[in-house]
Amino acid sequence: MAAPRWLALTALTLVLSALVGCGSTAPSLKATPATAIQAAAARPNPPQVAASALDNYTSSEARRIAADALYRYDLLRRDWFNAASDWEKDRIEQQMVTALTNGLQDVRRATYSSYAGDARRIHGIATRAIERQEILRRDWQYAYGDRERRLIVNEMLTVLTGALLEIRDR
Numbered sequence: 001m002a003a004p005r006w007l008a009l010t011a012l013t014l015v016l017s018a019l020v021g022c023g024s025t026a027p028s029l030k031a032t033p034a035t036a037i038q039a040a041a042a043r044p045n046p047p048q049v050a051a052s053a054l055d056n057y058t059s060s061e062a063r064r065i066a067a068d069a070l071y072r073y074d075l076l077r078r079d080w081f082n083a084a085s086d087w088e089k090d091r092i093e094q095q096m097v098t099a100l101t102n103g104l105q106d107v108r109r110a111t112y113s114s115y116a117g118d119a120r121r122i123h124g125i126a127t128r129a130i131e132r133q134e135i136l137r138r139d140w141q142y143a144y145g146d147r148e149r150r151l152i153v154n155e156m157l158t159v160l161t162g163a164l165l166e167i168r169d170r
Contacts (some may be wrong), residue, residue, distance in 0.1 A: 023144050044149050058116060058118075059122060059170065062107045062110050063170065065103060068106070070103070072163065073096055073100055073103075076095050076096045079092050080092045080120060093153050097156050097157060097160065100160035104129055104133075106128075107126045129163030133159075136152055136159070137153050137156070
């Protein structure tokens with residue numbers, strides 16, 4: 001019962017789409033077929049972008065994102081050195097991890113749809129670093145004391161900054 005309705009609806013849609021263009025141009029926009037052909041012949045084709053230019057854009061965008069994340073990390077690192085208490089240093093370290101992780105996720109988004117070799121390598125570096133950070137985050141959740149947690153956070157920061165430095169310097 002529902003199939004004939006859908007078939008009729010589909011047929012009606014096709015007929016209406018064919019009739020939509022019939023005589024529906026505005027009086028000021030009427031053009032004869034000869035003028036349309038001349039206009040098309042006078043217009044050059046849009047330039048084709050070479051694949052290497054797109055590859056360089058994706059890679060340079062990833063490098064810029066990595067440099068920005070490292071800059072934010074460096075600002076937080078300065079705050080860490082000026083922090084007065086361990087609690088404040090722990091809070092700043094968490095902000096550092098968040099800034100670096102967000103930077104790597106942005107790099108992954110920038111290189112996700114590219115088929116270029118360099119962009120694929122950058123995407124792989126970012127993916128491996130984020131996966132390693134997630135493993136360390138689970139270890140951090142099950143750590144017994146503050147000393148062990150601080151060592152794990154330090155390892156997270158080392159992994160994340162190493163990946164971003166490798167991406168930035170590529």
